[in-house]
Amino acid sequence: MSTQLLRSLPALHREGAYVGITSVCSAHPDVIRAALSLARAMGQPVLIEATCNQVNQDGGYTGMTPSGFRTFVETIADKTGFDRSNLILGGDHLGPNPWKNLPAEQALDKARQMVAAYAEAGFEKIHLDCSMGCKGEPLALDDEATAARAADLCSIAEAHSSTEPVYIIGTEVPVPGGALEEVKHLQVTSPDAALTTVDIHRHAFVARNLQAAFDRVVGLVVQPGVEFGNQNVVGYVPEGAQVLSASLTRMPNLVFEAHSTDYQTLEALSALVRDGFSILKVGPGLTFALREAFYGLDLIAAELDNMTQQLKPAMEALMQAEPGYWANYYPGSPDEQRIQRHYSYSDRIRYYWSHPTAQKAVRELFARLGDRPLPETLISQHLAIAWPEVMAGLTEPNASSLVSSSISRTLRRYATACGRMDL
Template sequence: MNSNHPLKDLVDKQKNGIPEGIYSACSANEYVIEAVMERALIDKMYVLIEATANQVNQFGGYTGMKPTDFRDFVYLIAKKINFPLEKIILGGDHLGPLTWKHEPEYLAMDKSLELIKQYVFAGFTKIHIDTSMHLGDDCADCQLSTSIIAERGAILCKKAEEAFIELRAFNPTAVRPVYIVGSEVPIPGGSQDEDERIQVTKVSDFVNTIDAFKQAFLKYDLSSAWDNVIAVVVQPGVEFGDETIHEYNREGAKELSNALKKYPGIVFEGHSTDYQTPKCLKEMVEDGIAILKVGPALTFAMREGLFALSNMEAELFRFSPEVEQSNFMEVLDSVMARNPQNWINHYHGNPAKIRYARKYSFSDRCRYYFPVSEVKFSIDLLMKNLKSVEIPLALINQFMPIQYNKIRNNMLKRTPESLLKDRIINSIDDYIYAVSATSVEKKQ
């Protein structure tokens, strides 16, 4: 990676009228990350891969990985497919007290300081500071003031800057991190309320956020760090839930988009852009939302691919009692039903509706269960069974017609791994189209 952060170069392009962006893959799934890198190899692009605070932290998070573990995990995948390490940007998402928000401020912030320090030490160079949530001893019925959010954010940024100085002492080539701030931050993983009305961030709130964070940074002698604040998280009117998708409305976000023009070194970062159409994604980038966060949509595509492969397995081995089938769809649902903690707050209704949601919901809560040993064993068995035969083209056409066409045109191998990763790439392609300034028109 060169000394000038590639995301700062991206901001410069945006401010010079070049509608270029980057998408951020927020995932710790090996198949997803591999697909992201394989697609980027085609156009020699950077990849931005982010870990979220509740996913990866100093205690292991729900993935069991600390920041250095996640870095090594990503680098191992890169080496496997010969992806250049210098083209990888590692990002830390929602870094702050999110995971410990029910604890008193002094405890939650103390853990947050260690969290951000470990991310910087591990070589993460895109740091999203998120202090937007109430903490255990905040007034629960009072709106958290932007000044408090900014003050806590500046304290975390100071720790990040100190950590970078330590890092630079034994790694002189380390790239200085850039920061993303913002007090209007969507809940990670999508909305929990299907009827929730999505309000575009008011210009006044955006301006107040900039002013409050700048004042707080200067208060803590962080003027050089402020020069590396490249983006503000806003709500441009996009969100998704269990069964709903709130599409980007360019006209509705016009006032907010115009307000961004007054800030020469800052773009918007858009969260929860999953399931937006290619047209909407491209309009977002053109309107200054240069960083598009996506996560559940990628594992949703992976889940679709696994279901398709599972159907192929059932057809091929239905009358082969000597072959132990993976029964992936049944195993996944059984594990989810027995361990409801990761979906129970998202899926509501009668048992039939909940069972449907566990499989097909846009919230894609099943992604939390892919690392479970029972589910992982089932996926591995599915791949092993399908690698033991040549999958008939007719079956591929039945369950994965886009991949069938690629195989017929010698663009894709007929292996279960290739089929699965290419299904994920179908979703990635929408983002590649959106973030590329020279993209040709894409069929919606």
């Protein structure tokens, strides 16, 4: 069973085994390919998740339904030789969020349709998140309302799933995907708040005859004190989360799920797993690494062809022409916004890579570079972090290998922290 690792995480933590799993939250094919290739080499399961805004019954911003996303990932798995039985698909923040501008019952009806679609597509990990208010409601709902709506959606998942999915409950603060401003202080979830969330959800599930489903709740989303803004990262401070971590002894069948762990160091990620934050979600950090590789290759191609950069100007023109994905998220002067469009930790440029204009620009870059070995000196100059791997023979000095290694480097950090490999 592909979810066996997820189900075993609470027991492993109780036994003192520092084991976790990386949740890859991306729909970029290069990211998914790198994740599957690394997992195949490790002989380990891989968890790939889609969010409610990214993939839903209406297509989301990727244009994919849950069944379409499964086909998309499985096609890449087959091409990379990854065993489908080791693939875990998850749905993140499943609830009314995409439709929260509608009255509650309309938004919840859309959420029910979405959860049914995820369940029918065989997603094995479901994060139920109904914490947000809908039209005419408070911005954030209380625990009772949140839990009642989550139980309602759980009943839909149970009715439409051919397997027995595992569930995640709770939500994090700030909002998923990174904060909009510089982050200076974070409030770690209190143990009382965590315990109350679990208790109220348990009662809501039992009230709907969903005790068996609640027994498959393996994780609680909390705020361990990690976050990233557009230009800064708040690193994990174990001392600040000691009391929260200790509360897991009162929730023996659960671990914590940590969101927004992008850009944390290996030491911080390892400490999170040690402290019971056994599910580590990463998304923008992977496409940030992808963009770094693309832009490094753009500079190498410019040197080789004695031309100016081609990809970066094309992306700038695209984002200026279609500002919807960044304009409300990048404050500051025009120059500050220009820098953030390309280099923000929030990595909102990731929404543009599937655009036909961006895809054409990337294809042209790879056509210019081809499969030829790139000069080590230019790799050292423009992709310096890859140079030691190239010199050691671990990464081929060509464009496709350099992109893959950039993403895999981040994934290996997570795998090491999760006890999945020793690098």
